[in-house]
Structures are given as structure tokens and as C-alpha cells.
Amino acid sequence: MTNEKIEIRRSELGKSMFENILLPVSSEFYPGKALERSAFLAEIFGSRITMLYIIEEKTLDNTDKISDAFRSYYEREETKSDIRREYLSTAEKVIFENAKQFFEEKNIFPDEKISKGEFSDVIRNELDNEQYNLIITGYERGCLLHYRIIDSSRVPIWVESGAGNSTILAVCSNLAPNQKVPRVSIELAHSLGWKLHMLYVVDMQDSVEVDKRGNRSGTKSERELTDAGEEFLKEMEGAGVDTRLVTGSLERETVRAAREINAGLVVVGREQKKNGLLGLPVKSIKKKLAEKCEYSILFIN
Amino acid sequence: MENNQSTYEKHKFNRRDIFYIAVALSVIALFLILPPPSGLSREGWLMTGILVMAIILWITTPIPIAITGLLIMVMQPALGVETAADVFHSFGNSAVFFLIGIFILAAAIEKHGLHRRMALKFLGIFENSPRMFTLGIMISSASLSFIMPAHGVAALLLPIVASILIAMKIMPRQSNFGKVSMLAIAYGCSIGSLGTPIGGARNPLTIGILAQEGIRISFFEWMKYSMPVVVIALPLVWLILQFSFPPEVDDISKARREIENQVSSMGKMGRNEIAVSAIIALTVVLWIFFSSPEYFGLAVIALLGGALLFFTGSISWEDVEKRVPWGIILLYGGAITLGVGMNDTGAGSWIANLVLDVAGSNVYLVMLVLIAFTILLTNVMSNVGAVATILPIGLGVASGISGISPLLASMTVALSGGLAFMLVISTPGNAITYSSGYFSTKDLLKAGGIANIACIGIVLLVAMVYWKNMLGM
Numbered sequence: 066m067t068n069e070k071i072e073i074r075r076s077e078l079g080k081s082m083f084e085n086i087l088l089p090v091s092s093e094f095y096p097g098k099a100l101e102r103s104a105f106l107a108e109i110f111g112s113r114i115t116m117l118y119i120i121e122e123k124t125l126d127n128t129d130k131i132s133d134a135f136r137s138y139y140e141r142e143e144t145k146s147d148i149r150r151e152y153l154s155t156a157e158k159v160i161f162e163n164a165k166q167f168f169e170e171k172n173i174f175p176d177e178k179i180s181k182g183e184f185s186d187v188i189r190n191e192l193d194n195e196q197y198n199l200i201i202t203g204y205e206r207g208c209l210l211h212y213r214i215i216d217s218s219r220v221p222i223w224v225e226s227g228a229g230n231s232t233i234l235a236v237c238s239n240l241a242p243n244q245k246v247p248r249v250s251i252e253l254a255h256s257l258g259w260k261l262h263m264l265y266v267v268d269m270q271d272s273v274e275v276d277k278r279g280n281r282s283g284t285k286s287e288r289e290l291t292d293a294g295e296e297f298l299k300e301m302e303g304a305g306v307d308t309r310l311v312t313g314s315l316e317r318e319t320v321r322a323a324r325e326i327n328a329g330l331v332v333v334g335r336e337q338k339k340n341g342l343l344g345l346p347v348k349s350i351k352k353k354l355a356e357k358c359e360y361s362i363l364f365i366n
Numbered sequence: 367m368e369n370n371q372s373t374y375e376k377h378k379f380n381r382r383d384i385f386y387i388a389v390a391l392s393v394i395a396l397f398l399i400l401p402p403p404s405g406l407s408r409e410g411w412l413m414t415g416i417l418v419m420a421i422i423l424w425i426t427t428p429i430p431i432a433i434t435g436l437l438i439m440v441m442q443p444a445l446g447v448e449t450a451a452d453v454f455h456s457f458g459n460s461a462v463f464f465l466i467g468i469f470i471l472a473a474a475i476e477k478h479g480l481h482r483r484m485a486l487k488f489l490g491i492f493e494n495s496p497r498m499f500t501l502g503i504m505i506s507s508a509s510l511s512f513i514m515p516a517h518g519v520a521a522l523l524l525p526i527v528a529s530i531l532i533a534m535k536i537m538p539r540q541s542n543f544g545k546v547s548m549l550a551i552a553y554g555c556s557i558g559s560l561g562t563p564i565g566g567a568r569n570p571l572t573i574g575i576l577a578q579e580g581i582r583i584s585f586f587e588w589m590k591y592s593m594p595v596v597v598i599a600l601p602l603v604w605l606i607l608q609f610s611f612p613p614e615v616d617d618i619s620k621a622r623r624e625i626e627n628q629v630s631s632m633g634k635m636g637r638n639e640i641a642v643s644a645i646i647a648l649t650v651v652l653w654i655f656f657s658s659p660e661y662f663g664l665a666v667i668a669l670l671g672g673a674l675l676f677f678t679g680s681i682s683w684e685d686v687e688k689r690v691p692w693g694i695i696l697l698y699g700g701a702i703t704l705g706v707g708m709n710d711t712g713a714g715s716w717i718a719n720l721v722l723d724v725a726g727s728n729v730y731l732v733m734l735v736l737i738a739f740t741i742l743l744t745n746v747m748s749n750v751g752a753v754a755t756i757l758p759i760g761l762g763v764a765s766g767i768s769g770i771s772p773l774l775a776s777m778t779v780a781l782s783g784g785l786a787f788m789l790v791i792s793t794p795g796n797a798i799t800y801s802s803g804y805f806s807t808k809d810l811l812k813a814g815g816i817a818n819i820a821c822i823g824i825v826l827l828v829a830m831v832y833w834k835n836m837l838g839m
């Protein structure tokens with residue numbers, strides 16, 4: 066692809082994919098790496114960034130619940146109000162100021178918003194009111210956030226870890242429609258100038274095949290699923306992508322492959338795994354990946 | 367600022383809550399159906415069932431912990447373990463009134479911001495370097511927890527320290543200095559709450575249960591027993607914080623300016639502040655010199671202090687209504703009736719014998735098990751609940767093994783019960799400081815785990831060397 070074509074592609078992507086980036090910052094967790102990534106993408110795609118500081122009411126409610134026998138209602142409300150004031154002050158005097166300095170060096174001027182509520186609810190509400198093409202966040206295990214938004218958002222979510230090199234690992238499997246992931250990954254690799262690897266996982270823990278519309282088939286044999294996977298990869302090879310087919314647990318193989326190539330980004334689609342080890346239900350494959358994978362992940366629902 | 371309605375609804379039972387309530391009630395049903403083991407009366411067996419129910423409810427908290435206290439009081443006469451008169455007799459212990467008195471005194475301190483002035487004075491002394499500043503936070507937290515409940519101290523210091531960190535542009539979660547500063551509040555309050563009977567409700571609970579056993583402790587005696595633990599634990603835990611999260615900040619001048627600003631904004635002490643200070647000082651002096659059994663006891667002096675606050679106009683009944691947490695009285699009631707019921711029915715001794723069968727008769731090993739188990743339990747449930755659970759077992763251990771007196775076992779459990787360092791749910795102090803956003807649950811577990819291990823050693827050392835050998839407990 067010539068440079069001219071890449072430039073055209075970039076401007077197309079800028080409009081279609083990353084025109085508006087939402088950068089949620091919870092009072093529970095400051096995702097410094099997500100800031101850097103959003104600036105990086107905004108520089109390339111000319112994106113508008115909206116930084117949304119979320120005062121986590123859930124934390125306050127949790128504190129309230131733990132203190133209810135020990136402190137009177139009045140005292141608890143007083144403390145809540147103190148903490149809210151502290152959050153606001155932190156947002157205005159530390160978080161936004163720090164971000165402003167960082168972004169201004171790159172000639173980026175983000176919008177700033179403050180909202181209170183539960184992380185996923187606030188983001189969902191924001192998505193209902195404004196048009197965004199991408200959410201960039203971090204993932205913190207040591208906090209009370211549940212990151213339900215990862216499962217429910219129709220807007221792609223980029224969970225930034227800061228690790229890895231300039232390589233994209235696109236993950237396809239028998240458990241996903243495999244429509245958006247190849248397209249987005251190829252476009253992204255071209256735009257960013259990153260190398261692209263395609264992994265196809267035949268997951269026998271849930272041995273069904275998901276079609277292009279997202280419908281699950283009946284149980285299939287390993288041979289059938291492998292054949293389907295190989296056929297899919299042939300198409301990708303035709304597009305000049307490095308491909309690999311593996312059999313095993315989707316989560317484990319994804320983490321392993323990301324580690325092997327030191328991926329800068331893992332692109333994952335709408336996986337529909339229903340059964341885990343020993344036939345136990347899988348709660349959220351995306352959250353599991355976000356927890357276990359030390360590399361950045363782009364979830365495309 | 368936009369306002370989004372959280373999906374978290376405090377007052378509705380969710381499926382998880384209903385599951386745990388069902389489990390807790392099933393336990394009672396199971397104990398009702400199954401015959402008691404040999405060596406334990408049916409009353410003792412049912413009391414053990416109530417204990418297990420309380421532990422499940424206190425750990426999983428599907429209902430407020432004070433309501434679990436109520437349930438304990440209801441279950442005993444309902445199951446025929448104790449008569450209603452016996453249950454409420456132990457609830458009427460003077461320690462209940464001591465608690466009410468403490469909260470009235472604390473209400474006056476909070477109303478007039480006396481604690482804020484004291485905290486700023488303390489912090490002003492330690493503003494030479496970042497490390498000394500965090501030591502100052504710990505000492506301030508601990509010192510204030512000597513004269514008022516530790517949770518109130520944590521709630522007071524949080525906005526003070528947060529405003530200093532904001533002035534210093536310290537980034538939440540990113541800065542070790544921020545982590546240490548906030549953890550210093552949580553741990554300082556916990557350690558300080560051991561120092562006097564005022565710091566935490568588990569202290570009056572221990573005093574109340576010991577009084578039922580005929581052992582009376584004055585304010586001064588409590589301090590005599592507990593202070594060595596405080597004095598050793600405070601600098602040691604501070605050192606653990608310094609090693610766990612070495613502060614990256616060199617310049618403390620912004621903190622100094624912020625403290626100066628806050629002190630100057632408070633102005634001079636007003637008439638009410640002076641009156642409250644004088645009454646608190648008088649109350650503490652009376653507690654130290656006249657709270658032994660031959661004089662007035664702790665409760666009378668606490669209530670006298672409370673009454674004086676009304677006479678001087680420093681506090682109104684409205685303030686008392688606003689600031690006295692009646693939930694703690696119910697929790698205390700449940701906890702003390704649980705402890706007394708466990709003793710009366712022999713359930714405490716029976717469980718103690720099970721412990722002794724495993725741990726043997728080695729005094730050091732038994733004490734180590736008692737301390738470690740109490741610290742473990744207090745980390746996963748309310749520390750009043752943890753002490754109420756373990757104290758009867760400790761008393762049973764004391765009667766089953768020579769070399770451990772009831773007082774030694776009780777003080778060991780009471781002090782270990784205050785050392786909840788590891789989890790957000792362990793104590794309101796941890797939850798309040800966690801909500802500041804400056805440290806993660808992982809940070810708390812890391813520093814708290816090491817601090818708890820160190821404190822197991824400290825309590826064991828003080829118990830075996832100071833209490834047992836030097837004081838002859």
C-alpha cells in the first residue's frame with residue numbers, strides 16, 4: 066500500500082472509527098497509560114477527546130454500608146459529602162490539570178466532564194447522549210469496578226496496559242462471527258503502521274460454530290471446526306496477513322499468543338463462549354481476558 | 367456536574383443477600399435437627415449454631431451488622447437457650463452506658479471541630495520531611511483515637527490529608543506518598559483504638575464480658591496493658607509502610623503551607639471549644655484515677671462528662687440525635703449476649719477444647735493460634751463481631767490450660783481484634799480511607815498482610831513477656 070493510500074485510509078478511519086474518543090477516568094482508578102494511548106490515537110486520527118471523570122458512588126455506598134453500625138446517618142452523610150468534595154477538587158486541581166499539561170504538549174485540547182454514579186452506568190449514559198467511536202480505559206484489578214461496560218458497549222473499548230510492541234494480534238475463533246475483527250484489525254494495522262498477526266482458535270470447550278449473523282450452530286466435531294478455521298485463514302492469507310490456527314481454550318490461547326509476539330494490541334470480537342472447563346458456564350470471556358492478558362485489548366462487540 | 371443514578375441500591379435485598387440469609391437460617395435449622403455432640407449440652411449446641419449464624423451474617427453482611435446483633439438476642443430465647451430476662455440482663459451491662467457516654471463526648475468534639483484543631487497541631491509538628499509527615503499522620507490518628515472512636519478520626523483526617531495531597535498535586539493511585547499518607551490514617555486509627563477503652567466498641571465489650579466473669583478493669587489498667595502494643599506497633603507499621611511504598615516526594619513545603627492555611631482559617635479557640643476541651647480533660651483524668659471498681663466505674667464518668675457538656679451549652683439533644691450511632695448499641699447488645707450465652711451454656715469451653723486438641727497445651731502455641739485466628743477473623747468481619755466470637759473461646763481456653771488467665775486471654779483477643787489491616791471491609795477506617803482513591807485493594811492487602819504478621823509477633827511478645835511475666839496476668 067502506498068503512502069498516499071495510507072493517508073487516505075487514515076482520514077477515512079479518522080472519520081469512521083476514532084473521530085470521537087471517550088476517555089473515562091474513575092475516581093477509583095487513574096489510567097495514566099490510557100491517556101497516553103488516547104493522545105497517540107488522536108494525533109494520528111485527529112480525534113476529539115472527551116475526558117469524563119466519574120465519581121464512584123459505589124465506593125461511597127460501600128463505605129456507608131461498612132460504617133452503618135458505627136457511625137450515625139448524619140455522620141456518614143457528612144463523610145460522603147467530604148469525600149465528594151475531595152473527588153471534585155482532585156478532578157479539577159490534579160487529574161484535569163495533569164491531563165491538560167500532557168495533552169497541550171501534543172496540541173490536543175480535550176473536553177472535560179464530571180459525572181457521578183457507577184462506572185459502567187455513567188459511560189452507558191454518556192454513550193446514549195453523545196456519539197463516540199471509541200472508549201479508551203485502563204483495567205485495574207485492585208478496585209471495586211466491575212467493568213460491566215466491556216460486555217455491554219456497542220462502541221469499541223480499548224483497554225490500555227502500556228505493554229507490548231507495534232504488533233496487533235487479531236483473534237478469531239469458532240465462537241465469534243469473525244466479521245469486524247479482521248476488517249478493523251487490517252485497517253488499524255495499516256493506519257498505525259503496525260504488524261498484524263491473525264490467530265484462529267478452535268475452542269473445543271464450547272464446540273459450536275457461530276455464523277456471520279452471530280447464531281450458534283449445534284455441537285460440531287473438532288475436524289469440522291478446524292476445517293472451517295483453515296478455510297477462514299486462507300482468505301486472510303490472501304490479504305497478506307500472517308495467520309495461525311490453534312486448538313485450545315480461547316482465553317488461554319489468546320494470552321499465550323499475545324505473550325509470544327509481545328502484542329501491542331489484541332483485537333477481540335463478539336465471542337459467545339457458553340461452556341468453560343468441565344462444562345461450567347463462562348461468565349464473561351472479555352473480563353477474563355482483560356484480567357489475565359497483560360497486553361492492551363480492543364474489544365469490538 | 368451530571369448526576370447518574372447508581373444501580374446499587376442499598377435497601378433492597380439482591381439474590382446474593384437472600385442466599386446468605388437462607389444459608390444462615392439453614393444453619394440454625396441444622397443445629398436444631400442434629401443431636402449435640404458428647405460433652406456439650408443441647409443449649410450449648412444451639413448456642414454454637416447461633417454463633418455460626420452470626421459469623422455467616424457478619425462476614426457476608428446481607429443485613430446490617432447491627433440487625434445481626436438483634437437477631438442474636440431474639441434467637442436465644444426463641445430457641446430456648448437463655449431466658450429473655452437473662453439475655454436482656456447482660457445487655458443492660460454498664461458498658462452500654464459507657465458507649466453512650468463516649469459517643470456524646472465524641473459528638474461534642476466533632477461538633478466544635480476540636481479534633482480538627484488537634485489533628486492540625488499534631489501534623490504541624492511533623493512537617494519537616496515527607497517521611498516524618500506520614501509518621502505525623504499516624505501519630506495524629508492514633509492519639510485522637512485515644513479520646514474518640516477511631517472511625518470518627520478516620521473520617522476527620524481523610525479530608526484534611528486529602529486537601530494537603532491535592533495541594534501537593536499528588537496523583538491518586540500513582541503516588542507512593544499518597545498511598546502511605548492514606549494508609550497511615552487507616553492503620554494509625556486501628557492501632558490507636560487499642561490504647562484506651564474509648565477507641566473501639568470491642569474494648570467496652572471486652573470490659574463488659576470480663577465484668578460478667580467478676581473481673582473489673584479501670585481505664586488506667588486498660589492503658590497499662592494496651593499501651594506497649596501501641597507504642598511498638600505504631601513505628602513498626604510506619605516502617606513497613608515506608609518499605610512497602612517508598613515515598614517519591616522530596617518537597618513538603620506545599621503541605622506545610624496548606625496546614626498553615628487550614629490552621630489560620632480555624633481562627634482562635636472559641637468558648638465552646640474551650641469548654642469541651644476542659645470537660646474532656648476532666649473526664650479523662652476522672653477515668654484514669656476514679657474508674658476502678660471501688661470508685662465510679664467507666665460508665666458513670668462518661669455519662670457525667672456528657673451531662674456537663676449539656677450544662678455548659680456545648681451540646682444539644684439534637685446533636686446527640688445526629689451523632690450517636692444507635693446501631694453500635696444494638697451490635698454491642700448482640701455481641702455481649704452472644705459472649706455471655708457461649709459462656710453460660712459451655713459452648714465456649716467446648717470449642718476451646720477442640721482448639722486445644724489441635725494446638726496442644728503449649729502456652730505459646732495456643733496464644734499464637736488465638737492471636738492469629740482473631741486477626742484473621744477481624745479482617746473479614748466487624749471487629750466487634752470477631753471479638754464477640756473469639757472471646758468466649760479464649761475464656762474457655764483460659765479455663766482449660768494452666769498458664770493462661772481469663773484476663774490474659776481476653777486482652778489478647780481484644781487487642782488482636784483491633785488489628786484489621788488487610789481488607790476494605792475489615793473496618794470502617796479502611797473503607798473510609800480507601801474511598802479517597804489514593805490506594806488500591808492490592809496495596810492494602812500487601813501492606814496490611816505484612817503489618818498483620820508483624821502485629822501477631824508484637825501481641826505475642828507483649829502478652830508473654832509484659833503481661834504474663836512482668837504483670838503476672
